[in-house]
Amino acid sequence: MPNVVLVTGGSGLVGQAIKHVIETEPAGSPFAKQQGETWVFATSKDADLKDPASTQKLFEKYKPTHVIHLAAHVGGLFANQAANLTFMRDNILMNDNVLHTSYAQGVTKVISCLSTCVFPDKVAYPLDESKIHLGPPHNSNFGYSHAKRLVDVQNHAYVDAFQRNGEKGRLFTAAIPTNVFGPHDNFDLQQAHVIPALIHKCYLAQKDGAQFVLRGTGTPLRQFIYSRDLAKLFVWMLRAYDSVEPLILSVGEEDEVPIAQVAGGIVKTMGFGGEYRFDMDENANGQFRKPASNAKLTGQLKAAGVDFKFTPFDDALSETVTWFLQNYDSARTGKGKQ
Numbered sequence: 001m002p003n004v005v006l007v008t009g010g011s012g013l014v015g016q017a018i019k020h021v022i023e024t025e026p027a028g029s030p031f032a033k034q035q036g037e038t039w040v041f042a043t044s045k046d047a048d049l050k051d052p053a054s055t056q057k058l059f060e061k062y063k064p065t066h067v068i069h070l071a072a073h074v075g076g077l078f079a080n081q082a083a084n085l086t087f088m089r090d091n092i093l094m095n096d097n098v099l100h101t102s103y104a105q106g107v108t109k110v111i112s113c114l115s116t117c118v119f120p121d122k123v124a125y126p127l128d129e130s131k132i133h134l135g136p137p138h139n140s141n142f143g144y145s146h147a148k149r150l151v152d153v154q155n156h157a158y159v160d161a162f163q164r165n166g167e168k169g170r171l172f173t174a175a176i177p178t179n180v181f182g183p184h185d186n187f188d189l190q191q192a193h194v195i196p197a198l199i200h201k202c203y204l205a206q207k208d209g210a211q212f213v214l215r216g217t218g219t220p221l222r223q224f225i226y227s228r229d230l231a232k233l234f235v236w237m238l239r240a241y242d243s244v245e246p247l248i249l250s251v252g253e254e255d256e257v258p259i260a261q262v263a264g265g266i267v268k269t270m271g272f273g274g275e276y277r278f279d280m281d282e283n284a285n286g287q288f289r290k291p292a293s294n295a296k297l298t299g300q301l302k303a304a305g306v307d308f309k310f311t312p313f314d315d316a317l318s319e320t321v322t323w324f325l326q327n328y329d330s331a332r333t334g335k336g337k338q
């Protein structure tokens with residue numbers, strides 16, 4: 001049983017969702033905190049994970065037995081496009097420091113977080129866990145995608161070393177979520193993924209009586225997972241997942257939605273009465289689609305008898321909008337930069 005679980009990126013969208021689940025799931029739930037466990041949610045104030053000495057100090061302080069590695073340089077399509085080099089370097093450094101410090105300090109299990117953008121752009125759909133390395137990722141985020149994809153190679157190398165060293169019971173593996181949204185997201189318009197960007201833009205348009213203008217044509221398709229659903233799946237993986245091969249954490253292929261439909265959902269949820277339109281710039285569309293299969297995930301949950309249901313998209317959107325409106329002053333909105 002885990003003793004000390006260190007969550008890197010503990011202040012972020014996914015880290016805060018795991019904290020919520022750990023603090024609110026009732027005893028007996030497969031996602032509840034277990035007796036004797038200590039959970040540590042680390043932020044960049046606790047350690048700069050780009051720096052090996054700072055990373056080592058963090059690990060020496062908390063002596064984690066288990067690590068959920070979420071910390072990353074994260075951003076939406078436009079942030080990635082503008083800074084592929086920085087996204088690549090920051091993430092390579094953080095991942096190498098966290099994995100190698102975990103290795104040196106005897107951490108039993110590490111689950112790192114990848115993203116469905118690691119998959120090749122041109123490959124037969126749906127994406128599944130066997131297809132990560134079959135071709136280059138989409139050009140818009142090649143820096144971030146290659147850094148994240150490398151984690152899968154690193155995990156295999158560490159597991160190979162564990163086997164050679166006769167270190168039974170140690171495992172480094174990875175989760176591959178699709179686009180995530182929820183409370184504590186990054187709503188800074190320069191950095192945000194599509195859902196927090198649209199919520200924030202819609203809010204500003206409403207406040208200023210201005211037009212709500214979206215990027216692209218609205219036709220690209222995406223799958224979205226609610227952060228609190230993803231959090232439960234991370235807790236389940238920590239307890240039960242026992243393979244170095246990564247696991248896609250996503251809603252089903254049938255839940256792929258056009259961006260235009262997401263926009264309509266946000267307009268409705270926020271009660272926006274003004275005009276909204278897409279700028280129709282095809283260059284702003286990014287990858288057209290990246291549908292991922294969750295068959296491996298659902299198969300494993302079913303086999304283990306775990307009762308898990310995805311939150312309906314509209315409910316999750318409504319909870320996210322409510323959180324944004326209630327926390328506007330403290331949320332990451334890039335105030336002063338718009």
Ligand code: NAP
Nearest residue numbers: 009010011012013014043044048049070071072113115180
């Ligand atoms: P986020 O909200 O932007 O949070 C990023 C976290 O990383 C924050 O806690 C941040 O700490 C920490 N961090 C950044 N640089 C750091 C550094 N140099 N040293 C230490 N900590 C640092 O990100 P998220 O959306 O929760 O993403 C979590 C994970 O999910 C990431 O691995 C991301 O790649 C993956 N993912 C995200 C999405 C998505 O749609 N958001 C989709 C697929 C996969 P501070 O708050 O102190 O800065």
Ligand code: GFB
Nearest residue numbers: 076077080115117141193194197214215216220284285286
């Ligand atoms: O979430 P997002 O930024 O990133 O979504 P990706 C981009 C899609 O939303 C494109 C449309 O089709 C955009 O045209 N969109 C419309 C907007 N209006 C806006 C807007 O105001 N802001 C944004 N951001 N999008 C990211 C990757 O890809 O997905 C990351 O770049 C990561 O590396 C993440 O993997 C999960 O889904 O295209």
